[in-house]
Amino acid sequence: MNRENTPPDVECPVCGATGYRELFRCTDHFLTGETFPLLSCSTCGFLMTGSPPPEETIGKYYQSEDYISHSQTPRGVVDRIYHLVRRVMAGRKAALVARSAGITEGALLDIGAGTGFFLDTMRRRGWQVTGTEPGESARQVALEQHGITLLPAEGLFSIPQRAFDVITLWHVLEHLHDPGRYWQEFRRLLRPGGTLVIALPNPASHDAAHYGAFWAAWDVPRHLWHFSPANLGKMAEQYGFRLTQSYRMPFDSFYVSILSEKYKKASLPLLRGLWFGFRSWADALARKQKCSSLIYVLKFE
Numbered sequence: 459m460n461r462e463n464t465p466p467d468v469e470c471p472v473c474g475a476t477g478y479r480e481l482f483r484c485t486d487h488f489l490t491g492e493t494f495p496l497l498s499c500s501t502c503g504f505l506m507t508g509s510p511p512p513e514e515t516i517g518k519y520y521q522s523e524d525y526i527s528h529s530q531t532p533r534g535v536v537d538r539i540y541h542l543v544r545r546v547m548a549g550r551k552a553a554l555v556a557r558s559a560g561i562t563e564g565a566l567l568d569i570g571a572g573t574g575f576f577l578d579t580m581r582r583r584g585w586q587v588t589g590t591e592p593g594e595s596a597r598q599v600a601l602e603q604h605g606i607t608l609l610p611a612e613g614l615f616s617i618p619q620r621a622f623d624v625i626t627l628w629h630v631l632e633h634l635h636d637p638g639r640y641w642q643e644f645r646r647l648l649r650p651g652g653t654l655v656i657a658l659p660n661p662a663s664h665d666a667a668h669y670g671a672f673w674a675a676w677d678v679p680r681h682l683w684h685f686s687p688a689n690l691g692k693m694a695e696q697y698g699f700r701l702t703q704s705y706r707m708p709f710d711s712f713y714v715s716i717l718s719e720k721y722k723k724a725s726l727p728l729l730r731g732l733w734f735g736f737r738s739w740a741d742a743l744a745r746k747q748k749c750s751s752l753i754y755v756l757k758f759e
């Protein structure tokens with residue numbers, strides 16, 4: 459291994475050990491073409507992106523119109539499908555949050571709220587909503603489109619304790635440089651009996667195994683951590699949370715497979731991706747833990 463490509467000691471956020479082995483290198487197919495090693499903790503197997511850009515400079519890896527996504531007015535077929543899926547998903551998420559928390563209204567915090575679409579859905583259903591979002595342009599869209607003022611990321615740490623019944627992170631935890639600091643905040647900010655809902659891509663999925671280094675949801679270096687269901691449960695326990703339920707995210711099997719086929723430069727990526735996405739989705743019907751992405755429900759006691 460080239461010395462300059464050897465990541466320094468990394469402390470595993472799940473078990474605290476420092477030994478790791480490199481599995482393979484992943485490419486930032488989405489934006490820069492740079493490569494990053496995928497590391498596996500020698501003690502617990504947790505997967506980490508090696509040598510990630512520091513928090514101060516990682517912003518440049520998000521400098522794409524696509525990442526914020528997501529134009530706010532539909533143009534063309536793909537955009538229309540995207541907007542339809544987003545609406546269906548927001549409704550499904552809202553129902554899942556209410557069911558998991560056992561309440562139909564309450565105080566909700568969404569971390570990494572993007573352009574505020576989910577929070578707007580919740581507010582319409584009677585929830586008091588608060589959100590944080592590091593991207594300034596996304597915060598601007600949330601204000602203009604939904605009239606929701608999102609806090610910048612650091613605003614989280616000055617919210618008074620025990621302010622929320624529910625905290626949600628939709629594909630966000632894997633982006634945070636210091637996940638342990640956030641787990642402490644989940645504890646501080648949730649009321650007793652509160653509910654934490656975390657959606658994550660699943661590196662133990664059927665499609666991750668099939669696509670290997672081309673699996674689109676490695677998404678290096680934006681994804682710093684790659685939580686399997688077992689790793690997430692273990693980290694949750696350290697901070698006093700219990701994993702009580704998990705749910706499949708069926709669209710992700712298809713979306714991630716199509717994107718992975720594109721990254722492989724396969725011919726007919728849409729068809730191949732749909733076909734493999736279908737197989738991955740069907741496989742996960744019997745084995746939930748193999749689904750491309752999962753939503754985890756955790757309780758704070």
Ligand SMILES: [Zn+2]
Nearest residue numbers: 470473499502
């Ligand atoms: Zn570990």
